Amino acid sequence: MSIKRKALTALGAGSIIVASSVAAMGASAADHLDAPGVRADGRTDINDVYAFQSPTNPDNTVLIMTVNPVAGVLSGTSFHPDARYRFNIDDDGDAKADTEIEVKFGKIKKDGRQEIEVELEGQHSEVEAEGRVGEELGFARTGRVIAGTFDDPFFFDLDGFRNNFQFTGTNFFAGLNVSAIVVEVPSHLLGDGGIGVWATTSLKGVTVDQMARPAINTALIAADRKDAFNSTPPSQQWAVFGAEVTARITALSGDAAYAATIAGVLIPDILTFELGNSSGFLNGRQLADDVIDAELNILTKGAVTTDGVGTNDVAFPGVFPYLAAAN
Amino acid sequence: MASKSATSNLARNVPVALFVAAIAILAQGLIARAMQDNGRAAMPDPEQMALLSTGRIGTPNVVKLWEQRVQAVPGSATFRTRLAESNLTLAGETGDLNLYEKAEGIARAAVEIDPTNESANLTLASALSGQHDFGAALELADGVLARAPKSVGARIAAGDAHLELGEYEAATGVYTELDQELPGLPSILSRRARVAALTGGLDQAIDLARQALIGAGEEDLDTFTGAFYWFQLANYQYQAGRYDDAAAMLRSALQVEPQHIGSTELLGKLLVAQGHLDDATQLYEQLLQRTDAADLRGELAKLYAHAGRTDDARRQIELGLDIARTQAGKYPAERRHLIGFLADEDPAFALQLARDDLELRSDVQTYGWLAWSLLQAGKADEAVTYVDEALRLGTQDAWLLYQTGSVYAAVGDVDRARTQLVAALDLNPEFDLVHAQHARDLLAGLPAM
Numbered sequence: 082m083s084i085k086r087k088a089l090t091a092l093g094a095g096s097i098i099v100a101s102s103v104a105a106m107g108a109s110a111a112d113h114l115d116a117p118g119v120r121a122d123g124r125t126d127i128n129d130v131y132a133f134q135s136p137t138n139p140d141n142t143v144l145i146m147t148v149n150p151v152a153g154v155l156s157g158t159s160f161h162p163d164a165r166y167r168f169n170i171d172d173d174g175d176a177k178a179d180t181e182i183e184v185k186f187g188k189i190k191k192d193g194r195q196e197i198e199v200e201l202e203g204q205h206s207e208v209e210a211e212g213r214v215g216e217e218l219g220f221a222r223t224g225r226v227i228a229g230t231f232d233d234p235f236f237f238d239l240d241g242f243r244n245n246f247q248f249t250g251t252n253f254f255a256g257l258n259v260s261a262i263v264v265e266v267p268s269h270l271l272g273d274g275g276i277g278v279w280a281t282t283s284l285k286g287v288t289v290d291q292m293a294r295p296a297i298n299t300a301l302i303a304a305d306r307k308d309a310f311n312s313t314p315p316s317q318q319w320a321v322f323g324a325e326v327t328a329r330i331t332a333l334s335g336d337a338a339y340a341a342t343i344a345g346v347l348i349p350d351i352l353t354f355e356l357g358n359s360s361g362f363l364n365g366r367q368l369a370d371d372v373i374d375a376e377l378n379i380l381t382k383g384a385v386t387t388d389g390v391g392t393n394d395v396a397f398p399g400v401f402p403y404l405a406a407a408n
Numbered sequence: 409m410a411s412k413s414a415t416s417n418l419a420r421n422v423p424v425a426l427f428v429a430a431i432a433i434l435a436q437g438l439i440a441r442a443m444q445d446n447g448r449a450a451m452p453d454p455e456q457m458a459l460l461s462t463g464r465i466g467t468p469n470v471v472k473l474w475e476q477r478v479q480a481v482p483g484s485a486t487f488r489t490r491l492a493e494s495n496l497t498l499a500g501e502t503g504d505l506n507l508y509e510k511a512e513g514i515a516r517a518a519v520e521i522d523p524t525n526e527s528a529n530l531t532l533a534s535a536l537s538g539q540h541d542f543g544a545a546l547e548l549a550d551g552v553l554a555r556a557p558k559s560v561g562a563r564i565a566a567g568d569a570h571l572e573l574g575e576y577e578a579a580t581g582v583y584t585e586l587d588q589e590l591p592g593l594p595s596i597l598s599r600r601a602r603v604a605a606l607t608g609g610l611d612q613a614i615d616l617a618r619q620a621l622i623g624a625g626e627e628d629l630d631t632f633t634g635a636f637y638w639f640q641l642a643n644y645q646y647q648a649g650r651y652d653d654a655a656a657m658l659r660s661a662l663q664v665e666p667q668h669i670g671s672t673e674l675l676g677k678l679l680v681a682q683g684h685l686d687d688a689t690q691l692y693e694q695l696l697q698r699t700d701a702a703d704l705r706g707e708l709a710k711l712y713a714h715a716g717r718t719d720d721a722r723r724q725i726e727l728g729l730d731i732a733r734t735q736a737g738k739y740p741a742e743r744r745h746l747i748g749f750l751a752d753e754d755p756a757f758a759l760q761l762a763r764d765d766l767e768l769r770s771d772v773q774t775y776g777w778l779a780w781s782l783l784q785a786g787k788a789d790e791a792v793t794y795v796d797e798a799l800r801l802g803t804q805d806a807w808l809l810y811q812t813g814s815v816y817a818a819v820g821d822v823d824r825a826r827t828q829l830v831a832a833l834d835l836n837p838e839f840d841l842v843h844a845q846h847a848r849d850l851l852a853g854l855p856a857m
Contacts, residue, residue, distance in 0.1 A: 122627050123628055153463050153464050154464075157460050157464055157628045157630075158462065159459075163626070189459040190459075193462035193463065239486065240485070240487070243486060251480075253486070256473075304558075
């Protein structure tokens, strides 16, 4: 049921929450019987995924997943108590998870907070932590975990994108918040060289959302296929979506051979990251990386170089949890 | 005292003391609900639904946020659409009818900037529906569907417009299709419940509304939307005369969102139906300290009159008539409420409004209120010509059954009058403080079979 709601439209890099929520409101206001419109559940709607070397401990890797687009405004700020939030890590290049970091949340308590449970399960290790949302938890000796509401680190001229790439340099996401799960772990727990990272949310064992690199689903998958993309494991994505993505990039770049090469890089949708490497996107994704400019360049073969938004509206703190405080 | 349309954000709150009293009255319904729910899927936890509002900034602040964005980027269709949407949300939360017109203006500007923008067009359609211009809303939805045939929002908007226009087959077709594509979606189940209620399937409506509520309990909804699902179920239970069940649902609705307008008003009707007239009087008095609405004054007048306070009742009616005269031309969306009040107090005015309403839509209730207005205006022979239209769906609604039964009685069709009046009283025996008794009197006065 929830998966199908994915197809409704898109807001940001990975977000699906939509304006259609009001599409049917007010139909008979005087009667009070007008039913609400269709709404996506922001709690399981992955906005963005980040993977980078810890700025404060080079032996650690930081993984961040954001949900609840425009938290507090279009979404709430809680996490779904029945959902599983998962970072999937592939360390042998088969696009299948070898290590999983799963995060679960309890029901909302009267003070508005939730309990959080984090578990890393790899081939040779298992680590757990428990606490409450908003609190920094120790994790795997030198690691840490926090979940809560933060400034949305994504920056993008969404309106310009919707207006046929007529960018004005307006950061739609300035001053807006998201809910985020930030996990910093000793890198050796994730692998010993290159890894692939993607995030998933699931309910009752069914994947609700899946994401790695920004805007792959949004920009390259047809509207009526987005749900299918979200539920197709990365290991099967090339077989199912390779031709479609190649065609889309061909249309954007005007170069079929180029498109075939690029499609092979972008599909499966996995954030590839060299552990211990401080470089940014396409090596993982750092908070300050201008991923939209990078992807515009790649997808259009240089025809569109920038959306005019080069940085977040507030500075990133440089220390755990690396995200700026909520607005 | 400000008008309802301008100030209702504080208007229809249930004061804390009254709410506490109501809880005591309603508590008996919990037992009934527990028995009803035995063996079914678990009902949502209203406390959890209320707690989902934690961290939300509230619709007035959402409006301010998008206003700032529009000021900063006047050429953005996206920001204007968001601003229009938030005004519509605020309209639904507060009952401020002026906000629909405001939202319409903002959405029109967004459509001018980006004529094919789906969200902007559907938001404009919503704003027009809120003002009961369902034909224009349908045109906009159809325009979106021509470009995006699978658009869920556009199909919902089109289905809703069809429903209000009385085009039930078209509406049902849309909802059925969406239900097959998106099984279990609360907003679609809710619409199917409404269709079921209109087409004589009140038990099915209750079941669908219950399913919608259970689904809604799994979603991250704002409190007004969450309360709606409890309210909708309560409303159908009330229509079916299941007052204790309805009371339990309303208690949860008001726990989720104490300011939910529909639930507050339904609580007033329920208190009357349960015979808690002093509590009902207090509820209406306190509502009217914050707002002015002709129909609310009408309900209070009935309670005063019942208590022998005839001067107070007359005063309420006069005030209600003043409001009705002010609002009638300005707010088509308020028309049906006004007709209900005016039919008792100024039948000629009610008839004028009922005829105007038929110009906008031809659903069964429009015909019911037109027939009722004609009857009250002394035109029973014309009234009876609209009864078949009013009853064409077999709607199980006590008011509709009473209206049509009264018309039949007036034209001497005793058998049909008896059938309708018995059905009304069987269904919802205390549907109105005055008219339920009138229905009983009318029935008793019919010639023996």
